[in-house]
Amino acid sequence: MPKLILVRHGQSQWNLENRFTGWWDVDLTERGVEEAMAAGALMKDKGVEPTRAFTSFQTRAIRTLHLALHQCNRLWIPETKDWRLNERHYGGLTGLDKQETREKHGDEQVHIWRRSFDVPPPEMEAGSKYDLSSDPRYAGIDIPTTESLKLTIERVLPYWESDILPVLASGETVIISAHGNSLRALVKHLSQISDDDITGLEIPTGQPIIYDFDDGMRPGERYYLKDS
Ligand SMILES: O=C(O)[C@H](O)COP(=O)(O)O
Numbered sequence: 691m692p693k694l695i696l697v698r699h700g701q702s703q704w705n706l707e708n709r710f711t712g713w714w715d716v717d718l719t720e721r722g723v724e725e726a727m728a729a730g731a732l733m734k735d736k737g738v739e740p741t742r743a744f745t746s747f748q749t750r751a752i753r754t755l756h757l758a759l760h761q762c763n764r765l766w767i768p769e770t771k772d773w774r775l776n777e778r779h780y781g782g783l784t785g786l787d788k789q790e791t792r793e794k795h796g797d798e799q800v801h802i803w804r805r806s807f808d809v810p811p812p813e814m815e816a817g818s819k820y821d822l823s824s825d826p827r828y829a830g831i832d833i834p835t836t837e838s839l840k841l842t843i844e845r846v847l848p849y850w851e852s853d854i855l856p857v858l859a860s861g862e863t864v865i866i867s868a869h870g871n872s873l874r875a876l877v878k879h880l881s882q883i884s885d886d887d888i889t890g891l892e893i894p895t896g897q898p899i900i901y902d903f904d905d906g907m908r909p910g911e912r913y914y915l916k917d918s
Pocket residue numbers: 709710711712713777780804869870871
């Protein structure tokens with residue numbers, strides 16, 4: 691039975707500092723490293739052995755994948771990186787302190803920017819110090835200036851369907867190491883969560899989520915590996 695493992699990267703430096711991160715490439719904290727290693731140890735304990743890996747272009751997700759795979763002796767499996775698994779682009783909020791932004795714009799506005807389905811944050815201005823257009827990893831990619839969850843879904847889902855689902859359907863155990871909102875995009879689709887209800891879904895760091903697929907490639911109920 692094909693099995694899908696979703697893991698959000700461990701705590702990042704800007705998770706710790708409570709700053710909007712999006713596409714900005716911050717590394718894991720010590721705690722993030724421990725969370726990633728614990729995710730791998732849990733996979734090993736539970737006998738869940740990934741055979742194919744997918745991740746984003748962002749260090750925190752790539753390192754989480756490697757730390758977890760190292761713990762379960764699976765660093766050798768084929769892995770694919772793609773920008774379409776990146777975190778949603780936080781636009782002009784990138785780098786800002788989340789609490790200070792609440793104090794400036796109000797709790798409700800910040801909640802809308804963070805969790806609404808289709809209201810994107812303000813766009814990143816040209817020339818921002820967080821502009822990634824000269825970053826070689828994004829050469830040839832039309833970098834967004836901001837993304838709502840809806841816009842994130844519009845790039846995550848086509849990639850899921852074209853590149854990940856066929857691998858899963860061939861019987862592989864697939865691990866995706868990605869981000870809070872790129873994984874919310876995927877979970878929304880797989881668990882058929884409505885546009886309204888998705889606002890309440892949070893994905894914790896470093897906690898493997900599992901979907902078992904049936905022969906018709908229909909996903910079962912999602913569950914946390916720690917609870918199985
Ligand atoms: O990009 C970020 O800041 C985080 O990874 C996710 O942030 P959020 O919880 O505000 O969506």
